[in-house]
Amino acid sequence: RPRVLSGIQPTADSFHFGNYLGATRQWVSLQDDFEPFFFIADLHAITNEHDPKKLTERTLVSAAQLVAMGIDPERSAIFAQSQVHEHAELAWVLNSLTSVGEARRMTQFKDKSAKGGEGSASVGLLTYPILQAADILLYRPQYVPVGEDQRQHLELTRDLAQRFNHRYKKTFRLPEPYILKETAKIYDLAEPSRKMSKSSSSPSGIIDLLDDPKSSAKKIRSAVTDSDTVVRFDPEAKAGVSNLLTIYSAVTGRSIEDLVASYEGKGYGDFKGDLADVVVEFVTPFRDRTHELLADRAELDSILRRGAEKAREVAAKTLADVYDRVGFLKA
Ligand code: TYM
Numbered sequence: 001r002p003r004v005l006s007g008i009q010p011t012a013d014s015f016h017f018g019n020y021l022g023a024t025r026q027w028v029s030l031q032d033d034f035e036p037f038f039f040i041a042d043l044h045a046i047t048n049e050h051d052p053k054k055l056t057e058r059t060l061v062s063a064a065q066l067v068a069m070g071i072d073p074e075r076s077a078i079f080a081q082s083q084v085h086e087h088a089e090l091a092w093v094l095n096s097l098t099s100v101g102e103a104r105r106m107t108q109f110k111d112k113s114a115k116g117g118e119g120s121a122s123v124g125l126l127t128y129p130i131l132q133a134a135d136i137l138l139y140r141p142q143y144v145p146v147g148e149d150q151r152q153h154l155e156l157t158r159d160l161a162q163r164f165n166h167r168y169k170k171t172f173r174l175p176e177p178y179i180l181k182e183t184a185k186i187y188d189l190a191e192p193s194r195k196m197s198k199s200s201s202s203p204s205g206i207i208d209l210l211d212d213p214k215s216s217a218k219k220i221r222s223a224v225t226d227s228d229t230v231v232r233f234d235p236e237a238k239a240g241v242s243n244l245l246t247i248y249s250a251v252t253g254r255s256i257e258d259l260v261a262s263y264e265g266k267g268y269g270d271f272k273g274d275l276a277d278v279v280v281e282f283v284t285p286f287r288d289r290t291h292e293l294l295a296d297r298a299e300l301d302s303i304l305r306r307g308a309e310k311a312r313e314v315a316a317k318t319l320a321d322v323y324d325r326v327g328f329l330k331a
Contacts, residue, residue: 001035001268002034002035002143003034003037003139003140003142003314004034004035004072004145004178005143005144006023006027006037007038007135008023008040008066009042010041010055010062011039011050011200012058012207014062014065014197014211015062015210016206016208017196017198017209019253021183021246021247022146023096024144024251025069026311027076028070030068030145034141034143036071036076037139037141037311037314038079038311039078039079039081039082039130039135039307040059040063040072040078040079040186042055042059042082042087043080043169047122047125047128058295059080060297063080063191063293063304064290065209066078067293067303068285068286070326071121072210073303073307074313076213076307077310077311078303079273079305079307079308080111083137083305086312086316086318087134087135088131088134088313089319090270090315090319090322091127091135092150094130094134094160095127097163098127103126103130106152106153106156107152107295108149108152108153109121109125109126112125113125123223127153127220130156130160132298133161136175137160137161137173138315138317139311139315140175140220140318140320141173141175144177145178147184147185147186148179148184154176155176158174158175164322167271168325168326172318172327175191178290183246186246188201188205189205189206189240190202190205190223192224192240192242193239204222205219207219207220208243209287209290213279213283214280215285216279216280216283218276218282220272220275221273223240223243224240225244231259231263231264231268233245233256233260241271244272245260247275248274248278251278251282253281272286284324
């Protein structure tokens with residue numbers, strides 16, 4: 001079976017609806033037809049100053065959420081990136097294939113280093129996408145299910161794979177991004193021109209999966225819309241309403257067309273109220289299940305250890321090929 005691989009950073013106390021609809025929901029459905037590898041990108045989470053205790057907690061909460069949303073540890077390797085040391089090792093080799101200019105052109109680096117100035121950003125932030133390329137290439141996956149904001153990193157990954165294959169010998173498979181058009185970018189509820197984001201959304205703009213459902217309902221009811229009254233899908237003219245329609249459609253499986261038709265002649269109040277109910281219905285059991293899983297730390301540790309073992313079988317083999325081709329002596 002071809003492989004599928006993706007990762008998520010443990011940089012918040014909860015995943016949000018952008019993470020879920022843009023990426024992790026696809027992880028769940030792809031497990032059936034692919035050999036799945038899903039990891040928590042804890043190495044990526046230290047490129048900014050962080051609290052070590054929180055990182056540990058958030059890594060565990062991330063694992064629990066993945067299982068609660070339907071990633072099956074029997075079928076999928078779920079692990080923490082730091083538990084598979086091959087990620088950091090391949091990253092070093094790829095660092096040596098990447099020019100500083102190429103790394104500096106990544107929009108994420110430009111955005112994240114803009115505030116304090118490039119001189120004070122960590123080198124880790126600069127080489128972040130190269131570690132991401134290593135994460136991916138180690139497993140030779142066909143697909144990498146992510147949101148739109150990761151597309152540029154996938155392009156770099158393909159460039160580096162090609163460069164290595166060309167310079168040494170064909171070693172890596174060129175991975176394809178798996179990005180669902182409808183949910184590739186979920187927007188902030190309070191500022192619907194910006195993407196929903198752990199680092200930049202204000203609390204009123206972001207719906208966390210582990211939020212108190214009542215508070216999520218309230219955020220939806222007060223989401224920014226427009227002065228028109230018609231529920232209609234038009235991302236240019238009606239960014240807020242269109243974003244709510246996207247979320248509504250993704251969570252219920254109903255088409256946008258069908259939703260639009262059913263709100264004909266009704267106002268935004270009814271529309272938002274119903275979406276709030278739909279979201280509450282979705283997050284309530286998810287939250288309960290996550291907390292249940294978190295209560296059994298030993299079991300979570302064991303899921304991650306088993307996942308890391310499965311991952312290392314594949315990663316170690318790729319890294320051995322790479323080391324051999326680069327000319328390193330056998331250990
Ligand atoms: P991260 O942790 O920021 O986000 C995890 C996933 O959620 C998607 N996403 C969104 N999708 C739609 N709308 C949004 N508003 C939204 N916000 C986030 C992201 O696109 C991502 O798929 N660099 C990665 C983690 C990573 C990775 C990897 C991913 C590390 N190594 C290897 C794939 C393969 C990141 O920071 O994702």
